[in-house]
Amino acid sequence: MFRDKSAHVANLKGKGIIYEDDDEPIRLTDQDGSQVIKEFWMSMIGKVLNAKKQNVEKLLQTMPTQWRMVDLITSNDLGNGNFLFNFSCEEDLKSVLREGPFHYNYCMLVLVRWEPIVHDDYPWIISFWVRVIGIPLHLWNVNNLRSIGGILGHVDTLELEEGRMLIDIDSRRPLKFKRKGEYEGEEVTIEFKYYMLFKHCTTCGLMSHERGYCPTINTNRPQSLMDRGGGLCASAAT
Known part of the structure; x- marks a missing residue:
């Protein structure tokens, strides 16, 4: 007991310690993965895309009200713009999923059914209905639509007569609006119309900011002018 305590105190004071591989990742383990998966299987995990305009705490208060499920959902702020909605009923969870894609304060957010995925960016997929415009009628077929949709992301559902597809799109990448x-x-010229797409950057196509905050433009202007211009643009868009 005495030796262990003394060694611990020595460690705290930095005596006799040799740190090796300090930058090595910390090994994480699960003691009962199946139980954890079962616990969170009725949850939806989300992430705000525009932290300047989206407050997670207010979002967690607002969204259940919009879904008319205030007393049926609990929520957790996971930090770094991530959050969790917990359901007790499978049908309630599915009914909310059908309302996507989602936005808060007129900016897009990611919200998907939770899966045991280990990645810093998780979650990142938004499912958009996308209408394709500009294909000549005699080339309007399933193969061409799937090829076009594959450029945008993973084609989940294709409705040939409606001329639209449900596509899983990576929110980390710029949206595409035209292709030859x-x-x-x-x-x-083939154009893409995204249903329920709200604020995004019309310059670079990312959903993480608006044009006034785009890092790809106005790089030569004084910072004060950039801030002032960006603020005016954001206010006008709101």
């Missing part, structure tokens, strides 16, 4: 299509040496 080619057939027998001739080109056409």
Whole structure:
């Protein structure tokens, strides 16, 4: 007992300690992974994309009210813009999922059913219904739509007659709004319309900021002018 305590005190004072591989990742283990997965299987995990405009604490108070489930959902702030909604009923969870894609304060957010994924960026997928415009009628077929949708992300559902697809899109990457299509040496412009897409950067296509805050423009302007211009743009968009 005495030796252990003395060694502990010595360690606290930095005596006789040799630190090796200090930058090595800390090994994480699960003692009962199945139990944890079962506990959170009725949860939705989310992440705000525009931290300047989206307050997680207020979001957790507002969203259940919008869904008319104030007394049916509990929530947790996970930090770093991440959060959790916990459901007690499978049907309630599915009914909320059907309302996506989601936004708060007119800025997009990620909200998906929780999965045991280990990654700093998780979650990052937003499922958008996307309408395709500009394909010549005689080229309007499943193969062409799937090829086009594959450029945007993973095609989950395709509705040929409606001319739209449900696509899982990576929120970390810029949205695409136009592409060129080619057939027998001739080109056409193909456009993409995202249903329920709210504020995003019209310059770079990212959903994490608006045009006034885009780092790809106005880099040569004085900082004070950039801030003032960005603020005016954000206010006008709001």
